[in-house]
Every structure is written in structure tokens, then in C-alpha cells.
Amino acid sequence: MSKGKLFILAGPSGAGKATLVHALLAADAKVQLSISFTTRAPREGEQNGREYHFVSREEFLAMAGRGEFLEHAEVHGNLYGTSQKWISDAMARGQDILLEIDVQGAQQVRRIFDGAVGVFILPPSAEILEQRLRNRGTDSEEAIVKRLANAREEIAHVGEFDYVIVNEHIDEAVRDIIGVVRAERLRFLAQAERHNALIASLQG
Numbered sequence: 001m002s003k004g005k006l007f008i009l010a011g012p013s014g015a016g017k018a019t020l021v022h023a024l025l026a027a028d029a030k031v032q033l034s035i036s037f038t039t040r041a042p043r044e045g046e047q048n049g050r051e052y053h054f055v056s057r058e059e060f061l062a063m064a065g066r067g068e069f070l071e072h073a074e075v076h077g078n079l080y081g082t083s084q085k086w087i088s089d090a091m092a093r094g095q096d097i098l099l100e101i102d103v104q105g106a107q108q109v110r111r112i113f114d115g116a117v118g119v120f121i122l123p124p125s126a127e128i129l130e131q132r133l134r135n136r137g138t139d140s141e142e143a144i145v146k147r148l149a150n151a152r153e154e155i156a157h158v159g160e161f162d163y164v165i166v167n168e169h170i171d172e173a174v175r176d177i178i179g180v181v182r183a184e185r186l187r188f189l190a191q192a193e194r195h196n197a198l199i200a201s202l203q204g
Ligand SMILES: Nc1nc2c(ncn2[C@@H]2O[C@H](COP(=O)(O)OP(=O)(O)O)[C@@H](O)[C@H]2O)c(=O)[nH]1
Pocket: 010, 011, 012, 013, 014, 017, 018, 036, 037, 040, 071, 072, 073, 075, 080, 081, 082, 100, 101, 102, 103, 104, 105, 106, 147
């Protein structure tokens, strides 16, 4: 069976990660998104099990205690974690996996999986980032201030990632993320086995 790739998408809040994930999933049926667990309250329109698995702090800590997270971190005062079981099941199926997680989580995952591909999303400017967070209309003033402060810290880690996409024009950024996934699938090592017979036959 072919081995799936693990993609990590990170970047400051408001950079457009959720928007790009949505577009990538719609364009590429082979990519499966890991749904994280969080203690954050659901926003209007969010559904349990779709954007996140929403759990209480007690439940989250119990899960962490049982070692059920591949990685977990505290972001903006809430806990977030990736299900260890979901990841190992998806890997066993040979699927390409997408994680939309923060920089701390990305560091933990890359320590575990050597071949994980890191993609960082940048906003075109600080002003536009703030504008997008405000226009999104999902966060209180306090939450926006927290997200903007954290954005600086997240951006300091951009150099740890393999690809950077500046999300200025959405159509272009969507093409970029689809392009990254396609390019990674074409890497020779990812498909060497598949090509062995062809290469041998071409060599005569
Ligand atoms: N480490 C880690 N971070 C996560 C996970 N799920 C989401 N995050 C990150 O938590 C941060 C806050 O996400 P969210 O509450 O959806 O708010 P938003 O970034 O303002 O849309 C983002 O940086 C997410 O990438 C996870 O499972 N693990």
C-alpha cells in the first residue's frame, strides 16, 4: 500500500487556515482532515465533530492523562489536541492527512514524524490580519487582542516550515496549497515503488 503524507498547516489566527483547508478538502478527495479536540466554546455555526470535538477541560485532561493525544497545546487560553487513534488509523489506511494546528503542535508532530510537511500561512500585512479577524465577527475584542499578540509569536517560527503561502488573493492561495500537496505526492521517494517497474522497462 502507498504511504500517505502528513501535512501540517499552521499560521496566525485569521491568516486563512480554515478557509484554505475547506478549499483543499473540496478540491482533493484524497486528503483527510484530522478533527481536533478542544475546550474552546463552539462559535455560532460550528458543529460538534465537524470543526472540532468540543469537550470540557476535565474531559480533555482525562484524555491527555490516558495518552490519547498525539500532541496537545494551550492556545489563547484553551486546550487543543490531535487524536492519536485517528492518526494511526488514517495512516494504516495510507491516507494523506492534514493537521491544522498551532506552532507548538507542529513542533511536537515533526519530532514524531520525520517526513511531515509543514506549510505556514501568512497574511499579506498586519493591518489586513486585524481587519480579517474583525470582519470574521467570531471573537470578542479581548480575544482579538490575544490573537494578534500570539500572531507575532507564531510568525517568529515561520522558518521551521517547508512551504510558506501568503494568503492575499484567495484563489491564488488555494492554488498554492493544492500545488504543495500535488508536488509532495510527486516526490520520488513517495512513489519510488510505484515507478520501479516503469523505470526497469524503460531501461530495457
Ligand atoms: N496544537 C494544536 N493546535 C490546534 C489544534 N487544533 C487547532 N489548533 C490551533 O489553535 C489555534 C486556535 O484555533 P481556533 O480556536 O479555531 O481559532 P482561530 O485560529 O481564531 O480560527 C489555531 O492556531 C489552530 O491551528 C490541535 O489539535 N493542536
